[in-house]
Amino acid sequence: MLNKNSPLPMYYQIEENLKQRMDTGEYTPGDMIPSERELSEFYDVSRMTVRQAVTNMVNDGYLYREKGKGTFVAESKxxxxxxxxxxxxxxxxxxxxxxxxxxxxxxxxxxxxxxxxxxxxxxxxxxxxxxxxxxxxxxxxxxxxxxxxxxxxxxxxxxxxxxxxxxxxxxxxxxxxxxxxxxxxxxxxxxxxxxxxxxxxxxxxxxxxxxxxxxxxxxxxxxxxxxxxxxxxxxxxxx
CATH class of the missing domain: 3.40.1410.10 (Chorismate lyase-like)
Incomplete structure (x- = not known):
């Protein structure tokens, strides 16, 4: 899924992969994405790396968090x-x-x-x-x-x-x-x-x-x- 020999950081590759999955309709607006633990297992990286990728996507408006519920796909701008x-x-x-x-x-x-x-x-x-x-x-x-x-x-x-x-x-x-x-x-x-x-x-x-x-x-x-x-x-x- 990720190229660990690539000069691109792991968190950036995760962001791009999640965006691709959103573009193909695997995740649609309002869907809850997997937890940090599930994503770290899926991508075989640390939870800290996943957290950085998800936080970047929240800051960029691709995702949003609801306290006590999870992280969801935002409506496209x-x-x-x-x-x-x-x-x-x-x-x-x-x-x-x-x-x-x-x-x-x-x-x-x-x-x-x-x-x-x-x-x-x-x-x-x-x-x-x-x-x-x-x-x-x-x-x-x-x-x-x-x-x-x-x-x-x-x-x-x-x-x-x-x-x-x-x-x-x-x-x-x-x-x-x-x-x-x-x-x-x-x-x-x-x-x-x-x-x-x-x-x-x-x-x-x-x-x-x-x-x-x-x-x-x-x-x-x-x-x-x-x-x-x-x-x-x-x-x-x-x-």
């Missing part, structure tokens, strides 16, 4: 390229997943100084604040709060925001580009409940400022994505 500007609904459709929303709040409020500055508005000018949970195949992926100038889309209502906002906006306004900032944070109690993750779980805080073709900013979006289900990929080039 959704890969989101950083190139291109797409909506959550479009992202999920491209992956063959069913996107849905749960509306937490829809209201018109006076813009704070921060939001007004990013949307090129005057302080206290009216904006929509839309709060939603975004789901993929009925699993919560993100909590999203969107701010849009009311003057840009005066007819926006609760029914429209249940679907893809971008589809509605692009019927009258040409979307061009966005600036996006991603930071790692810890979920607070409220976020943990909504995302159905343990308290203090890692989340990806993403803030997007989006613009129309004429340079007018049309939205600020603040999102908290589950770090155990989402990862971002970027192609980079040496200039």
């Amino acid at each position: 959704i890969e989101q390229p950083l190139q291109g500007m797409t909506s959550f609904t479009e992202d999920m459709k491209q992956r063959g997943m069913d996107a849905s929303n749960k509306l937490l709040g829809f209201e018109t409020i006076p813009a704070t100084h921060e939001i007004a500055r990013k949307l090129h508005l005057k302080d206290n000018q009216e904006v929509y604040r839309i709060q939603r949970i975004r789901y993929a195949d009925e699993q919560p992926m993100a909590i999203e709060t969107t701010f849009i100038p009311k003057t840009l889309i005066p007819d926006l209502n609760e029914e429209l925001v249940q679907g893809s906002l971008y589809n509605h906006i692009e019927k009258r306004l040409p979307i061009a580009n966005a600036t996006q900032v991603i930071e790692a944070t810890i979920a607070d109690e409220h976020q943990s409940q909504l995302l159905e993750v343990p308290p203090l779980s890692a989340v990806l805080h993403i803030e997007r400022n989006s613009f129309l073709q004429d340079g007018t900013p049309f939205e600020v979006v603040k999102s908290a994505y589950r770090a155990d289900r989402y990862k971002f990929i970027s192609d980079i080039y040496r200039s």
Whole structure:
């Protein structure tokens, strides 16, 4: 099973073999993997070597532990390229997943100084604040709060925001580009409940400022994505 003459460490070979067994369907999401003792006997290595391999896979999001129960195969992460500007609904459709929303709040409020500055508005000018949970195949992926100038889309209502906002906006306004900032944070109690993750779980805080073709900013979006289900990929080039 393992090549003990290989320069690759034993723990790394175990990781790769377990990933291969997950890829072939021997272990599927939610399955409990064998115990450290069973894996050490199977691979004919020490339990310390197995523990290092399993811990690495937990840290990388392939596995998760439940205290007093065991170690289980995690759901695969959704890969989101950083190139291109797409909506959550479009992202999920491209992956063959069913996107849905749960509306937490829809209201018109006076813009704070921060939001007004990013949307090129005057302080206290009216904006929509839309709060939603975004789901993929009925699993919560993100909590999203969107701010849009009311003057840009005066007819926006609760029914429209249940679907893809971008589809509605692009019927009258040409979307061009966005600036996006991603930071790692810890979920607070409220976020943990909504995302159905343990308290203090890692989340990806993403803030997007989006613009129309004429340079007018049309939205600020603040999102908290589950770090155990989402990862971002970027192609980079040496200039």
